[in-house]
Each structure stands twice: as structure tokens, then as C-alpha cells.
Amino acid sequence: MDSYIIVDEKKCGLCGGCVAVCPVKVIIMYKDHLKINDGCIKCDKCIKVCPSGALSKNE
Ligand code: SF4
Ligand code: SF4
Numbered sequence: 001m002d003s004y005i006i007v008d009e010k011k012c013g014l015c016g017g018c019v020a021v022c023p024v025k026v027i028i029m030y031k032d033h034l035k036i037n038d039g040c041i042k043c044d045k046c047i048k049v050c051p052s053g054a055l056s057k058n059e
Contacts, residue, residue, distance in 0.1 A: 002058050003036040005046060011054035018046035018055060 005027075012034060019027045019034075026037040027046060047055045 003038075004040045004042050004058055005036050006056050006058045007034045007036065008054045008056070009033055011052045012050075013052055013054075015051060017049045017051065021045045021049045 014029060014032070014034070016029055019025075019029050022045065023043060024039050024041055026039045028035045028037060044057075047057070
């Protein structure tokens with residue numbers, strides 16, 4: 001199953017902002033990409049904080 005949050009890897013600058021605001025810590029940042037783990041509560045905080053519009057909803 002796809003996660004609720006979709007990452008556009010081309011736009012993501014790996015700033016770590018979304019990782020910091022996620023209340024349930026399901027966004028994991030690797031050296032060159034992000035991974036969204038299970039457990040997202042669909043709060044949309046990561047989408048709002050992203051400076052480059054790299055995150056969107058899968059709906
Ligand atoms: S929508 Fe909320 S819970 Fe889901 S990944 Fe983003 S910040 Fe985390
Ligand atoms: S806030 Fe946006 S640019 Fe920063 S790591 Fe998250 S998705 Fe990438």
C-alpha cells in the first residue's frame with residue numbers, strides 16, 4: 001500500500017524539516033532520500049513545513 005504522503009525526490013532538498021515536525025516520527029531521512037514508514041496520522045504538518053513543495057497527499 002502506498003503511503004498517504006508522497007515524496008517528489010526531485011524537489012526534496014533533504015533539509016530535514018518534515019522529519020523534525022512529524023509528531024509520530026514516521027519520516028526517515030537517508031543520505032539521498034526520504035522514507036515514510038507506516039503509522040502516519042495524516043496531520044499534514046510535513047506538507048506545510050516543506051520549503052520546496054516536495055510532499056503531497058496520496059488521495
Ligand atoms: S502527515 Fe503528519 S504524521 Fe504523516 S508523515 Fe506528515 S507529519 Fe508525519
Ligand atoms: S521538508 Fe521538504 S525538502 Fe525538507 S526533507 Fe522534507 S520533503 Fe525534503
